[in-house]
Amino acid sequence: MSSRLFSKAGLIxxxxxxxxxxxxxxALFRGARVDLTEDxxxxxxxxxxxxVSNLxxxxTLKxxxxxxQTEGIPQIRNYADRVxxxxxxxxQISGGKIELDIIDPEPFSEQEDEAAGYGLQAVPLSMGGKEIYMGLVALDGQNLDESSEENKSxxxxxxxxxxxxxxxRFLEYDISHLIYSVTQSSKPKLAIxxxxxxxGGGFDMATRQSSQPWMSISQLNKLYQVxxxxxxxxxxxxxISLLILILPDLSPEAQYAVDQYVLRGGHALVFLDPHSEAAGGGMHPMGGGNQSAYLETLxxxxxxxxxxxxxVADEEHALTVGSGTGRSVRHLGILGYGPDNLDGNDAVTGNLKTINFASVGALRxxxxxxxxxxxxxxxSQSSALLDASQLQMLFDPKVLYKDFNPTGDVYTLAARVTGPVKTAFPDGRPKPQVKAPEGDETVMEEQEEETVKAKNSDKENAEEKPHxxxxxxxxxxxxxxxxxxxxNRLWVQVANFFGQQVASPFASNxxxxVNMVxxxxxNADLISIRSRGQFSRPFTKVDELERQAQARFLKTEEELNQQLQATESRLVQLQMQKQGKKDEMVLSSEQAEELKKFQQEKLKIRKQLRDVQHQLNRDIERLGYQLKIVNILLIPILLTILALFWKVRRRRVTHE
Structure with a gap:
C-alpha cells in the first residue's frame, strides 16, 4: 500500500x-474569515x-x-498591507456599496499627479531622498463622473x-469617519x-479694540456651520448637530431648552469652571459676569x-509662570498634562501630546x-483640591503651597458621559421669571407684556415638541x-501678519x-468606535526591566544629590567659622578633608550608576539568550519528542 502511495501515479x-x-x-467558504489575533x-x-450597512x-475609496518606492522598507510596507x-x-461587508481602488503613484506618473491633485501629502523618507504617498481618498460615488475637470470639482x-x-490604534475610527463624512450632504451645524x-465682539483690554474670536472657535468655523x-x-x-456650552450662566427656560435637546438625541459639549480667568477671574478681574459655572440642575x-x-492643584504637573515679585514660580493651578494622563483608548484624547489647564475643577x-x-x-496622585477663592487677586502663586497637601487621589478633569438619563424638569417647561424694579410702572408694564409673549411662545413650543x-x-x-x-493663552500664540492672524500652537488644546466636536x-455608531489594539507587540518584559533599572538609577542619583547638599552645607558652615580671618579665602584642613570625602563618595556612587546600567544590559541580554534557547532548541526538541511518541504509539497500535 505504501509503495503504491509514493509511486509516480500515486503522487499525481x-x-x-x-x-x-x-x-x-x-468555493464553499468564500468570504469566511477567522481572526485569531489577541485584540x-x-x-x-x-x-x-x-x-456601513446604513450607507x-x-x-469609492482610493x-x-x-x-x-518603499522597496526594502518592510516596516512601512507591512503597515500599508494592514491598512x-x-x-x-x-x-467585503458593504455588499457592493464601497468600491476599493489600490493605486501605486509611481514618480512622474498620472497617478502621482492625481494623488497630489486630491491633496494627499508626499512624505520624504530622508533628507533629499524619495517621497512616498500613503493616503486615502473617499469620493461620493452617487454622482461620480471624473471625465472632466468641471465634474471633478x-x-x-x-x-x-x-x-x-x-x-x-485609531485606524478604524479614521476610516469610518472618512466614509461617514463623505456621505453627508452639508456641513454639520454647531450651536454655541x-x-x-x-x-468675538467683546472688548479686548489689552488691545483696546473689539476682541477677535478665540482661535479654537475660529478652527471650528472653518470646519462647521457655527x-x-x-x-x-x-x-x-x-x-443642530452639537450644542457647545461655555461657562453657561443659563436661566431655567434656557436650561429646559438644553435639557429637551439632549433628551431628543442631541449631543452636548460642556465647559464648566470653578474659576474662569477668561471671564475676568485673573489677578485683575474685570467683573461684570460670573466667573464660575456648575450647571447643577442639568x-x-x-x-x-x-x-x-x-x-485641582497638581504639584507634579504644575507649570512655571511669572509672579508679582518678578520671579518665575510653579503655579499649582496652571497644569500641563501629557499622554500618561490622557485616555489613550478614546479617539478624542488618544493622540494628543500636551493639554494645558488653568484653575480646572474636578468632575465625579x-x-x-x-x-x-x-x-x-x-x-496625578500628587494632587489636592484647594479653595477656588484663593485664586481671586492672586499675585504670588507660591501662596498656594501653604495649604497644599497631596491626597493621593486622582481627579477627573474631563469625561465622557453616556447612557439613559431623565429630564431635569419633571414638571415641564418652567415659567418665565421676570423681575421689575419697584415703583417703575413703565418698566413693569413692558415686562408684563414680555411675560405674556413668552407664555404664548412657550405654548407654541409645547405644541410643536412634546415634553x-x-x-x-x-x-x-x-x-x-x-x-x-x-x-488662546494656554495653547496658541496669535500674531497679526499683514492683516491676517497667524497661529503658532504650543499645546494640543x-x-x-476639534476632536471632541x-x-x-x-452618529452614535461612529462615537461607539474606540481605538483598536496595536499591531506591533512590545517587549513588555524588557520595558519592565528598564523601568526597574530607571527606578534604581534615580534612587542612586538622589543619594548623590543628598550627599552633595550635605557637603555644601558643611563647607558653608566651616567657611562661616573663618569669617574675618586672614586665611578666609584658603581652604582649611577640615574643608579639604570634606571635599576629599565627597569626591570619593561621588566616584563610588557614579560607579554604582554605571553598575545599574550594566546590570540592565546584562538582564536584557540574558532574556534574549533565554528566548533564543526556547525558540531554537526547546520548541524543536518538544516537537521531535511528540512526533517520536506519536510514531511509537502508532506502531504499538499496528502490532496489536
Whole structure:
C-alpha cells in the first residue's frame, strides 16, 4: 500500500486531490474569515458594521501607496498591507456599496499627479531622498463622473492626507469617519451658548479694540456651520448637530431648552469652571459676569457633578509662570498634562501630546447615577483640591503651597458621559421669571407684556415638541471642568501678519476641541468606535526591566544629590567659622578633608550608576539568550519528542 502511495501515479493523484479539495474549500467558504489575533485586529467593530450597512449611497475609496518606492522598507510596507487588508474588509461587508481602488503613484506618473491633485501629502523618507504617498481618498460615488475637470470639482471628497503609523490604534475610527463624512450632504451645524465672548465682539483690554474670536472657535468655523444662540435661548433648533456650552450662566427656560435637546438625541459639549480667568477671574478681574459655572440642575439629571468651590492643584504637573515679585514660580493651578494622563483608548484624547489647564475643577459621577462615566483627562496622585477663592487677586502663586497637601487621589478633569438619563424638569417647561424694579410702572408694564409673549411662545413650543421625561436612547455628552483650556493663552500664540492672524500652537488644546466636536457630530455608531489594539507587540518584559533599572538609577542619583547638599552645607558652615580671618579665602584642613570625602563618595556612587546600567544590559541580554534557547532548541526538541511518541504509539497500535 505504501509503495503504491509514493509511486509516480500515486503522487499525481495526491496533487490532483489536493487541488480539487482546495478549490472546493474556497468555493464553499468564500468570504469566511477567522481572526485569531489577541485584540481582534482584523475584525471590524459593530459600530462600523452598522455605519456601513446604513450607507444610502455608494462610496469609492482610493488608497494611494508608493509600493515601488518603499522597496526594502518592510516596516512601512507591512503597515500599508494592514491598512489595505482593513479596507478590503470594509468593501467585503458593504455588499457592493464601497468600491476599493489600490493605486501605486509611481514618480512622474498620472497617478502621482492625481494623488497630489486630491491633496494627499508626499512624505520624504530622508533628507533629499524619495517621497512616498500613503493616503486615502473617499469620493461620493452617487454622482461620480471624473471625465472632466468641471465634474471633478463637483464631486464631494474627504481625505486622510497621510496614514501615519503613529495613529494605528485609531485606524478604524479614521476610516469610518472618512466614509461617514463623505456621505453627508452639508456641513454639520454647531450651536454655541456662552457667557464669554468666545465668538468675538467683546472688548479686548489689552488691545483696546473689539476682541477677535478665540482661535479654537475660529478652527471650528472653518470646519462647521457655527452659530451663537445667546444666553436667552428658549429652544434649540432640530438641525443642530452639537450644542457647545461655555461657562453657561443659563436661566431655567434656557436650561429646559438644553435639557429637551439632549433628551431628543442631541449631543452636548460642556465647559464648566470653578474659576474662569477668561471671564475676568485673573489677578485683575474685570467683573461684570460670573466667573464660575456648575450647571447643577442639568448635571444632576445627567449623573455628573463638579466639586463646588474647589480647583485641582497638581504639584507634579504644575507649570512655571511669572509672579508679582518678578520671579518665575510653579503655579499649582496652571497644569500641563501629557499622554500618561490622557485616555489613550478614546479617539478624542488618544493622540494628543500636551493639554494645558488653568484653575480646572474636578468632575465625579453622582452616587446612584445610571450612566457610564469615562474619564478622558485625569490628574496625578500628587494632587489636592484647594479653595477656588484663593485664586481671586492672586499675585504670588507660591501662596498656594501653604495649604497644599497631596491626597493621593486622582481627579477627573474631563469625561465622557453616556447612557439613559431623565429630564431635569419633571414638571415641564418652567415659567418665565421676570423681575421689575419697584415703583417703575413703565418698566413693569413692558415686562408684563414680555411675560405674556413668552407664555404664548412657550405654548407654541409645547405644541410643536412634546415634553420628554427621559431620553429614548443613550445620550452622548463630554464635560470639561475648565473654560480657560480653550482660550488662546494656554495653547496658541496669535500674531497679526499683514492683516491676517497667524497661529503658532504650543499645546494640543485646539486639537482636543476639534476632536471632541468631530467625534460628537458623528452618529452614535461612529462615537461607539474606540481605538483598536496595536499591531506591533512590545517587549513588555524588557520595558519592565528598564523601568526597574530607571527606578534604581534615580534612587542612586538622589543619594548623590543628598550627599552633595550635605557637603555644601558643611563647607558653608566651616567657611562661616573663618569669617574675618586672614586665611578666609584658603581652604582649611577640615574643608579639604570634606571635599576629599565627597569626591570619593561621588566616584563610588557614579560607579554604582554605571553598575545599574550594566546590570540592565546584562538582564536584557540574558532574556534574549533565554528566548533564543526556547525558540531554537526547546520548541524543536518538544516537537521531535511528540512526533517520536506519536510514531511509537502508532506502531504499538499496528502490532496489536
Amino acid at each position: 493523484a495526491l496533487v490532483v486531490a489536493a487541488l480539487v479539495l482546495t478549490i472546493a474549500v474556497q 481582534k485586529l482584523y475584525t471590524l467593530s459593530q459600530g462600523t458594521r452598522n455605519l 444610502q449611497q455608494p462610496v 488608497f494611494y501607496f508608493s509600493r515601488q 489595505q487588508e482593513l479596507l478590503q474588509e470594509y468593501a 463637483k464631486i464631494k471628497k474627504e481625505l486622510i492626507s497621510f496614514l501615519s503609523p503613529d495613529k494605528e 451658548i456662552s457667557s464669554i465672548p468666545v465668538t 452659530q451663537n444662540l445667546g444666553l436667552s435661548v428658549t429652544s434649540i433648533p432640530d438641525d 448635571m444632576g439629571a445627567w449623573g455628573v457633578e463638579m466639586v463646588p468651590g474647589k480647583f 459621577q453622582r452616587e446612584g447615577a445610571g450612566i457610564t462615566f469615562e474619564p478622558l483627562v485625569q490628574s 420628554l421625561m427621559g431620553s429614548d436612547g443613550p445620550v452622548n455628552i463630554i464635560v470639561v471642568a475648565d473654560t480657560d483650556v480653550i482660550s 485646539g486639537d482636543m476641541v 468631530d467625534n460628537l457630530t458623528g
